[in-house]
Amino acid sequence: MDHLADVSQSQTQISHLALDIGGSLIKLVYFCRYDDSCRDDGDELRSQNDSLCSKSDNSKPVLEGRLHFAKFETSKINDCLDFLRSMKLRLGGFHDRTAPSSDKIFIKATGGGAYKFADLFKEKLGVSLDKEDEMECLVTGANFLLKAVHQEAFTYLDGQKEFVQIDPNDLYPYLLVNIGSGVSMIKVDGDGKFERVSGTSLGGGTFWGLGRLLTKCKNFDELLELSHRGNNRILDMLVGDIYGGTDYAKIGLSSTTIASSFGKAISESKELGDYQPEDVSRSLLRMISNNIGQISYLNALRFGLKRIFFAGFFIRGHAYTMDTISVAVNFWSKGEAKAMFLRHEGFLGTLGAFMSYEKQCLDGLTVHKMQQKFPISVSSAGDNIYCSLNSNSDENGSIECTVYGT
Ligand SMILES: Nc1ncnc2c1ncn2[C@@H]1O[C@H](COP(=O)(O)OP(=O)(O)OP(=O)(O)O)[C@@H](O)[C@H]1O
Numbered sequence: 001m002d003h004l005a006d007v008s009q010s011q012t013q014i015s016h017l018a019l020d021i022g023g024s025l026i027k028l029v030y031f032c033r034y035d036d037s038c039r040d041d042g043d044e045l046r047s048q049n050d051s052l053c054s055k056s057d058n059s060k061p062v063l064e065g066r067l068h069f070a071k072f073e074t075s076k077i078n079d080c081l082d083f084l085r086s087m088k089l090r091l092g093g094f095h096d097r098t099a100p101s102s103d104k105i106f107i108k109a110t111g112g113g114a115y116k117f118a119d120l121f122k123e124k125l126g127v128s129l130d131k132e133d134e135m136e137c138l139v140t141g142a143n144f145l146l147k148a149v150h151q152e153a154f155t156y157l158d159g160q161k162e163f164v165q166i167d168p169n170d171l172y173p174y175l176l177v178n179i180g181s182g183v184s185m186i187k188v189d190g191d192g193k194f195e196r197v198s199g200t201s202l203g204g205g206t207f208w209g210l211g212r213l214l215t216k217c218k219n220f221d222e223l224l225e226l227s228h229r230g231n232n233r234i235l236d237m238l239v240g241d242i243y244g245g246t247d248y249a250k251i252g253l254s255s256t257t258i259a260s261s262f263g264k265a266i267s268e269s270k271e272l273g274d275y276q277p278e279d280v281s282r283s284l285l286r287m288i289s290n291n292i293g294q295i296s297y298l299n300a301l302r303f304g305l306k307r308i309f310f311a312g313f314f315i316r317g318h319a320y321t322m323d324t325i326s327v328a329v330n331f332w333s334k335g336e337a338k339a340m341f342l343r344h345e346g347f348l349g350t351l352g353a354f355m356s357y358e359k360q361c362l363d364g365l366t367v368h369k370m371q372q373k374f375p376i377s378v379s380s381a382g383d384n385i386y387c388s389l390n391s392n393s394d395e396n397g398s399i400e401c402t403v404y405g406t
């Protein structure tokens, strides 16, 4: 089980929860309000002004707490069900108030698994999945993160990470490239204004699937870890390999450019076992990342987009992956387009599904817009959730926030 469950379950009150059930991973976002027992817990759980339930300026009740993130492998969905069961969801908070007579309990869910596993959730947890469109959720999540969360977007080139200051008034248009099992490329023109302009089946599932077969790695992180130590030149055929060590300068190809991914594996004198798994992993990661970077750039070019945000759990904040994608975008665009990455890369869809609660009233709470509280404020007038990013957060970093009730 791979999730951020360092919150003692007896000390949490989960009032909202959303799921993104993808082809490879299930992602969860849940809002955990602070309560008295949380006060005695570590700093991790404390709100910045440490009030539990106070009144906002306009006399709406305020719940302070934190958005938590968790993930599970989709193939281990039973672990996710056990986790949800153990969280003692205050299920009363999930009744559908648009149908007051109904005792139906629902959770917002997106991704293909919201359809595939709907019956399983009903059977095992007695919960109905309230389905939200996957692309819409990705865009809502991306817009929220880019507009409301401090230091969310960054560039990564030559080992240098630089946070990008996003002006919420000058965000659109941009290309969102979500690299999950497969890859979706979405042109985003505004809140809820988007078009899925392309995609490719050569994505994270391809890297992990082929990598597992070729290296016998037992898990994704092991495969990624291997790639750190590998040398792609063992398997990739470079321009220099074809041109006797020289560049093909006339068409702008240096001798070190990959001419053919895995091209050297045509050697009749070598079998798979003669190659080191780390070199295989490195070439595979390079092949997939480079290809996605190139297709993304071509789509950005199609629509005259200068900014490309890459998300999805394939990236994993992994230096070599980000570097390869950035180099591909930089190379093909001749420096015109910029690849950017998101700290909450894998949780866009789940956040989007979570935010769709705004359409429904939940036990006295309405989730409208999320807005950053610290350290800078965003432009739009505040509605119902204020957030700040936990400075210690990693990829699963929780987000501190305040929910304003109706
Ligand atoms: N622990 C992990 N186990 C499996 N895959 C992982 C893991 N961590 C990262 N990955 C990578 O992330 C990819 C899945 O990313 P993500 O969760 O964003 O997509 P998904 O929602 O499962 O896929 P899709 O949207 O195509 O249905 C995997 O294909 C793999 O490349």
Ligand SMILES: CC(C)(CO)[C@@H](O)C(=O)NCCC(=O)O
Binding pocket: 022, 023, 112, 134, 180, 181, 182, 183, 184, 198, 199, 200, 201
């Ligand atoms: C099918 C989805 C949208 C499921 O998340 C994703 O895996 C994807 O975008 N795949 C690529 C499909 C294609 O456009 O070729």
